[in-house]
Amino acid sequence: MLPLTLIFLSSWALICNAGSANKGENCTQSDNRLQAGTFQFFDDCNSVTYCAANGTCLLKGCRKDEFPFGYVVGAHVPDLCPLGEFCPDEADACQTLLPVGSACQLNRDDECEAPPNFADLRDTTNRGLNFNGSICLNNLCLWANKTANDDCTVENTAYIAYGEAGEFIDIVSRGDCVVGLYCDSSTKKCLAEKALGAACTADKECSSWNCLSSGTCGVDTTLPKHVGTGVYVAVAVGIFGGIFGTLLGLFLLHRRQRDTEREKRMQYWREQNAFHQNLLQMRQTARASILSLPNNGNSARSTMYGRDGMPSDEAPILQHAAPKASGLRHYMADDSSEYDEGMMMQPVRDDNRF
Template identity: 80%
Template sequence: MLPLSLVFLSCLALVYAGSANKGDNCTQADSRLQTGTFQFFDDCNSVTYCASNGTCLLKGCRRDDFPFGYAKGAHLPDKCDVGQFCPDEADACQPLLSVDSPCQLNRDDECEAPPNADALRDTTNRGLNFNGAVCLNNVCMWANQTAGNSCTVENTAYIAYGPSGEFIDIVSRGNCIVGLYCDSTSKQCMAEKALGAACTADKECGSWNCLSSGTCGPDTSIPNHVGTGVYVAVAIGIFVGIFGTLLGLFMLHRRQRDQEREKRMQYWREQNAFHQNLLQMRQTARASILSLPGHGNSARSTMYGRDGMPSDEAPILQHAAPKGSGLRHYMGDDSSEYDEGMMMQPTTQRNDGRF
């Protein structure tokens, strides 16, 4: 199986296919495998191929369920039946190739399967073979070599890109049975190595993952499993986070309420002090009026409080009235501490009958 970076580069190669449309001229000599990605390229666009007559024709087969370049709703060429394959040119379906027949790069599916294909088939989904058949160095063969036997190896250098830039990714394949690998030096099939063993390539490890430290690492395709303690720690963290958020919001809102309450109390104190100042000013004004000459002992200085007793808050009467004169007292009180009872004297009838 190719790395994801190589798959990505293959997709880019499809994008940079030729630009000639159906019926346009093309040259089969220009057909080639792209450098670094080894993706097939010709002069025609992604829905046509370069025929032997030098013109671009519509493709006659396909390998993928959703091939690149076709418009939505467009007719797709048929996939090949069992016993056939669609070549890179995609001109037409062809019968499977026998052992030792020439095949295209990495096209294990072009080769005829061995009689014991079920036993040799790659079930790891790593691209080791296809139904027990493998195409190495452009030759069809079966992946049936056992431990200690001589084997064929193919090393292909792909151009890949990482965080540090461009680098070469070498993919090494052999015709050993699944569970073995073909050593590039001795050209013999050897057993895959266990986790932690020394290695120089991914194919040497049973996990298919040779770390940069030179040891076999865990299989990257297997999901990671964590212990129960991790789940407990995560649950506690979530609970603490939720509780802490609620507590923080409660404290924030309480502080805001205290600030608003203090503002209202300060406003009440200011208003109360203002009312007290008004009372003091009123009393001072009355005392000043009473201290004027001619007002200290006159009838105008007679003042009564709301309880009938002399008070400095009672109003000054217009005329002193004798006892039993029939004067009626009128008092207005709206329950306010700033209102005062007023003694009102009704208009008396004059001797001449007028009021």
């Protein structure tokens, strides 16, 4: 199975290293090859065509991927091959599965015919150990049916990969042993996979398929990580603590704001009350000044007070008081001022004067 980095490089190479010749343009089949480092198939034609025997690029007649590269929206995509057939790297047309011992293309286990007991031999770990119990090693179709201590066939392929430290060589080693065994490169024998913590030299030796740089088998990187109960408790406490802490902080903040607004309203009320008291004091001062005038205030100006000298602002306010005009007529009728009586007299119109 190719590492994720190599799979990415292979997919990228399919786009970047594809030829540029379009449909109907000239090509040369002798240029067909596997790219160095990625081992991606390359020809002179673009990603939607293949180089035919007549030296021209034609549209591909099949595909091996569910979602192939290079096709625009709305373009015709060739069909997948039916059961019992495969689509080669050239993608010219579907072909019949190859029997054991036939020539096959690199890493194309799906080109080989499955053994009768493929259900027992096929890889169920999704590690790419074989395809339905068949495997392509050294460009030959084999069955992955070798058991413990049997002679086996091994294939080592060096891929160019890239990491944080730059470019490096990643060797992928494959064999035709049954699942749970690996083909030892030195003895060419099928050996049992090693347990966690055992010494190893390659990923294929470990049951976890993870040989650490320290030379021991590590945990399976594809398995989900499990944490202790204490971690869940700490996370739960942190979540609820954060929620209640936020609510408490908001409560204290809003209470401080409410206290501030309440203080502003109290200050406003005190200012308005002091202003009202000042107005009452000014009225008392004005009344005292008027009463201190000659005639003891019994002039026409005294009509602003009641008959008994009580100021109008101290007179009781009735809920259903008479209209304002009626009150004025009342005061004017009671006033003994001749000026006011003269003002109330209406002139008699004499039409003979005009």
